[in-house]
Amino acid sequence: MNFTEEQLERYSRHIILQDVGVEGQTKLLESSVLIIGTGGLGTPAAQFLAAAGVGKIGLVDADQVELSNLQRQVLHHTPDVGKLKVQSAKEKINSMNPDVEVETYDYYLMSHNIREVIRDYDFVIDGTDNFPAKFLINDACVMEGKPLSHAGIIKFTGQTITIVPEDDETPCYRCAFPEPPKPGVVPSCKEAGVLGVMGGVIGTIQATEAIKYLLDKGELLTGTLLSYDALDMEFRKISLNRNDNCGVCSDDPEITELIDYEQGACEL
Amino acid sequence: MGLEIKFFSLLKLELKESGVEYDLDGLTTIEDLIARLDQDYEGIFSEKLLEDGQIKMGTIILVNGTNVLHLDKLETEVSEDDEVSIFPPSGGG
Numbered sequence: 001m002n003f004t005e006e007q008l009e010r011y012s013r014h015i016i017l018q019d020v021g022v023e024g025q026t027k028l029l030e031s032s033v034l035i036i037g038t039g040g041l042g043t044p045a046a047q048f049l050a051a052a053g054v055g056k057i058g059l060v061d062a063d064q065v066e067l068s069n070l071q072r073q074v075l076h077h078t079p080d081v082g083k084l085k086v087q088s089a090k091e092k093i094n095s096m097n098p099d100v101e102v103e104t105y106d107y108y109l110m111s112h113n114i115r116e117v118i119r120d121y122d123f124v125i126d127g128t129d130n131f132p133a134k135f136l137i138n139d140a141c142v143m144e145g146k147p148l149s150h151a152g153i154i155k156f157t158g159q160t161i162t163i164v165p166e167d168d169e170t171p172c173y174r175c176a177f178p179e180p181p182k183p184g185v186v187p188s189c190k191e192a193g194v195l196g197v198m199g200g201v202i203g204t205i206q207a208t209e210a211i212k213y214l215l216d217k218g219e220l221l222t223g224t225l226l227s228y229d230a231l232d233m234e235f236r237k238i239s240l241n242r243n244d245n246c247g248v249c250s251d252d253p254e255i256t257e258l259i260d261y262e263q264g265a266c267e268l
Numbered sequence: 269m270g271l272e273i274k275f276f277s278l279l280k281l282e283l284k285e286s287g288v289e290y291d292l293d294g295l296t297t298i299e300d301l302i303a304r305l306d307q308d309y310e311g312i313f314s315e316k317l318l319e320d321g322q323i324k325m326g327t328i329i330l331v332n333g334t335n336v337l338h339l340d341k342l343e344t345e346v347s348e349d350d351e352v353s354i355f356p357p358s359g360g361g
Contacts, residue, residue: 041361129361131326154360157277176335181326181356189360192278199361227276227355234286236274238353239333 001026007099011053024215025053029099031214032056034121036109036137038085039063040189040199041151041206042127043075048207050093050100054214057093058121060105061085072196109133111258114140123210124148127203129189131180132261138173139258141165142249147213148173149206149221154187156195156230158202161240162209162221165249168242170222175243180261195230202228269349271295273305276355279316283309292348298329299342301352317354329354 003011003022014020014028033054035042038061049057065076065083073085080088086104093102109117114136118124124146126137134150141148142165150173151160163172205226212218225238247255274287288308295304305313317327322342329336330353336344346352 037361039361127361152360154278155281157281159277176330177326177328178335178337179325181324185324185326186356187278192360194360229280231281232286236276236286238274238276238330240330241333243335243338245338 001029007053010097010099014052019217020215024217027214028053028211029055031123032058032121033123033125033210033214034058034060034118035125035127036060036133037127037129038073038075038089039069039127039129040072040153040194040196041203042125043073043089044200044203045125045127045207045210046089046093047075047096048204049210050097050102052207052211053097053099054210055099056101056103056121058103058105058117059086059089060107060109060117061089062106062108072194072199074200109136109140111136111260114258115144118144118146121146123213125206125210126150127199127206130263131186132263135174135180135261136258138163139248139255142172142174143258149209151202151206153194153198153202154189154192156198158198158228158230159225160202160205160209160221161225162213164213164220164222167222171240171242172246172249174248175246176225176240178243178247183262198228198230201230271301271346271348271350271352273301273352273354276353278356279354283312292346296345297340297342298331298336298344298346298352301346302342313354316356327356 011025014025031054033049035046038059063085065080065085065088067081075089075092084106086106090102090104093100124141145165148163223240225240227236270289270291272289275283302313332351
């Protein structure tokens with residue numbers, strides 16, 4: 001593709017970067033990333049992917065902006081309270097970078113519609129806040145062969161792992177965590193609280209993983225869960241093994257239809 | 269070297285410790301390990317990890333990166349130099 005003068009200027013710090021360059025920036029502009037959940041994890045991820053010039057960004061969220069979101073969900077501003085989150089985020093991205101096409105989905109992804117939506121994207125970022133969604137997204141991405149960055153945050157901690165279904169050597173989320181916890185057993189951010197910057201740290205790591213995957217550069221967090229503790233400022237990596245009998249990613253999976261798990265009352 | 273046990277996420281926050289190292293000293297299974305941790309941490313591990321004598325749904329106990337649910341559950345054997353990682357999942361976003 002031929003860059004305009006404005007694009008050469010806008011992406012100049014990428015273009016001079018040896019492992020990105022014109023070729024890498026072109027790849028980013030021709031790539032697409034779906035971000036499911038436009039909240040604490042999803043907004044910082046979207047912000048950096050948009051700034052980086054990822055050509056198409058899909059935003060999924062059925063919720064409206066609430067005042068209590070603004071402590072961490074950085075694309076939503078005070079006048080946006082009451083607005084659909086996907087609309088609020090789309091406006092900021094459009095203002096930030098006109099090169100980015102933003103597609104919005106203002107409804108929940110469930111077993112009947114998720115595969116159709118993720119099919120159109122090169123990479124998926126899970127920025128949701130509940131386990132039923134996280135298992136659904138993992139399973140749908142495995143079935144569609146879509147690479148995925150999974151993450152979770154609570155209090156002063158966060159964790160993230162990257163799943164590349166086409167890589168037969170590395171695990172999916174379900175390989176390590178076979179079943180979601182019972183509804184209500186694990187506290188949500190609403191119940192337990194979360195430091196505002198946790199989504200920023202982990203969400204931007206998710207964006208980094210997406211960019212690395214799209215550029216085919218570096219080592220991804222496949223087979224490695226990265227755990228972050230902000231209080232001790234400690235990052236630890238845990239190696240996770242692929243489960244040959246995994247319910248969804250093994251050669252002979254038990255799960256062939258997506259499951260809508262029951263959602264805890266606290267998360268509704 | 270003994271058995272290295274690492275605590276993550278909310279468990280680490282609560283215990284204010286990253287982990288502990290034990291000599292095997294008669295400790296052969298995950299069940300033994302939980303009993304030993306209970307002695308040192310006022311019974312908190314049984315309470316958090318078990319339900320009706322089984323591993324609570326959603327609880328994650330890994331031995332060298334494999335969930336014990338895919339091994340022999342509480343009967344999973346541990347040996348010298350193994351690394352056991354224990355953490356609750358983080359579902360927020």
